[in-house]
Amino acid sequence: MNFDFEFIVRLIPIMLKYSTVTIKLSCLAILIGFTISFFVAIIVYTNIPILSKIFKIYISFFRGTPLMAQLFCFYFGIIPLFPDFVLKISSFQAALVILSLASSAYMAESLRAAISSIHRGQMEAAQSIGMTYMQAMFRIILPQAIKVAIPTLFSSFINIVKDTSLVFAIGVKEMMATAQLEGASGYRYLEAYICVLFVYWAITSVMGYAQKHIEVKLGKSVGEIN
Amino acid sequence: MIKLKNIHKAFGNLEVIKGIDLDISNGEVISIIGPSGTGKSTLLRCINCLEVADRGGIQIEDFAVNLDNITKHDKLWLRRNTAMVFQGFYLFNNKTVLKNITEGLIVVKKMKKSEAEKKALKILKQVGLLEKKDSYPSSLSGGQKQRVAIGRALALDPKILLFDEPTSALDPELVNEVLVLIKELAKQKKTMLIVTHEINFARNVSDRVCFMEQGMILEQGPAKEVIDNPKNERTSQFLNVVRHR
Ligand SMILES: Nc1ncnc2c1ncn2[C@@H]1O[C@H](COP(=O)(O)OP(=O)(O)O)[C@@H](O)[C@H]1O
Ligand SMILES: [Mg+2]
Numbered sequence: 001m002n003f004d005f006e007f008i009v010r011l012i013p014i015m016l017k018y019s020t021v022t023i024k025l026s027c028l029a030i031l032i033g034f035t036i037s038f039f040v041a042i043i044v045y046t047n048i049p050i051l052s053k054i055f056k057i058y059i060s061f062f063r064g065t066p067l068m069a070q071l072f073c074f075y076f077g078i079i080p081l082f083p084d085f086v087l088k089i090s091s092f093q094a095a096l097v098i099l100s101l102a103s104s105a106y107m108a109e110s111l112r113a114a115i116s117s118i119h120r121g122q123m124e125a126a127q128s129i130g131m132t133y134m135q136a137m138f139r140i141i142l143p144q145a146i147k148v149a150i151p152t153l154f155s156s157f158i159n160i161v162k163d164t165s166l167v168f169a170i171g172v173k174e175m176m177a178t179a180q181l182e183g184a185s186g187y188r189y190l191e192a193y194i195c196v197l198f199v200y201w202a203i204t205s206v207m208g209y210a211q212k213h214i215e216v217k218l219g220k221s222v223g224e225i226n
Numbered sequence: 227m228i229k230l231k232n233i234h235k236a237f238g239n240l241e242v243i244k245g246i247d248l249d250i251s252n253g254e255v256i257s258i259i260g261p262s263g264t265g266k267s268t269l270l271r272c273i274n275c276l277e278v279a280d281r282g283g284i285q286i287e288d289f290a291v292n293l294d295n296i297t298k299h300d301k302l303w304l305r306r307n308t309a310m311v312f313q314g315f316y317l318f319n320n321k322t323v324l325k326n327i328t329e330g331l332i333v334v335k336k337m338k339k340s341e342a343e344k345k346a347l348k349i350l351k352q353v354g355l356l357e358k359k360d361s362y363p364s365s366l367s368g369g370q371k372q373r374v375a376i377g378r379a380l381a382l383d384p385k386i387l388l389f390d391e392p393t394s395a396l397d398p399e400l401v402n403e404v405l406v407l408i409k410e411l412a413k414q415k416k417t418m419l420i421v422t423h424e425i426n427f428a429r430n431v432s433d434r435v436c437f438m439e440q441g442m443i444l445e446q447g448p449a450k451e452v453i454d455n456p457k458n459e460r461t462s463q464f465l466n467v468v469r470h471r
Contacts, residue, residue, distance in 0.1 A: 121315075128308075
């Protein structure tokens, strides 16, 4: 067996090119998923009748089923039910929908737990001086809850990046698909997969660095909690 | 002038407040004493609308709230015109001492930031914590936290200040600084309703003392009279127990 370094070197620019698809998909899914999770967490925490029940089921469903099955069900099962949409929805968009929904369930759960960890007294104190529930939530409780939730939120973000490697299964041409293709063309699977692993690792390492940076920054602006 | 009329509150089947009437004049200081679990906190929380009473009425100056069918607007009005000081302080941990006080002024009273800060600095001077203005709550002692919390309540110029056992969570050596501050406020003729177990403090600072048990006010009168010569059997039993602790 000979390990072909040159093959890897030749592969790197191709991987980097397709990493933009991975990064774009990840960033959008993080953005959309996080926004959804915000509202889901507040609704569940506030115990808004009916809605909170619905979103508890939503969280349980997306956390309790495999992402691959969700992708297949949506792309091959649900979209074809609406013939008008089949041509309009790309596999990239379908992947974005499922990644956003699934990740929002995880993030909503960490946010909800973080909100519960902030003592109720601060909410009451804010209301006692005349702030509305939502003012107190957004100005007092959430800034502290987000600080508490940063580590679990970041592991969700990192999971999103890793989960994008599954979406080639519905035909999105991203890094993983490229690795498979290039590996097959030269029978250089080991080199191709090592190359793709290192690019993923580089992306998630940058995220880990960002997390540290944000923790330090929030630590200063939010003050110590409890 | 604040009037509580026939206030009732139950949690499920547990009747906690069973018809409380109380008239409080402007500038009056009233202490409420009584055993734990008799609804003292709940009464304050009903006035501040953190709990919604089941029946009765609250009148503050010309604004009368019918608690039987209270509206959202009434609730906000009551909260904005009354202020609560909690046993557990509950400062906003994500905000500096100064911002704990400006928060309500800016968000609730819609004051300009510069104006709010000017007022907050004045209040901090009053509670003796000017040099802590940029500290976060986590770096304060319990007594300092409670003084900031009193400042936060004062800043909104409430028609009445409600204190729920303001010194019960404090180490003994920190109790005094808080009591001194409350006494100072009494001298400035702030209207206050104070739930406390500090009987001597209640005797010295209040115009009137109410003894509350099982959701009712069993006895009330001038502070020194009630505490030195209670007329109600239950009041004197309670005072004996507290004095000999
Ligand atoms: N949110 C609540 N839900 C159910 N029961 C409550 C609640 N708040 C207080 N209680 C009950 O009401 C009674 C009076 O409580 P509280 O007003 O705190 O008394 P106090 O302040 O005089 O010690 C207690 O039996 C307490 O357990
Ligand atoms: Mg109490």
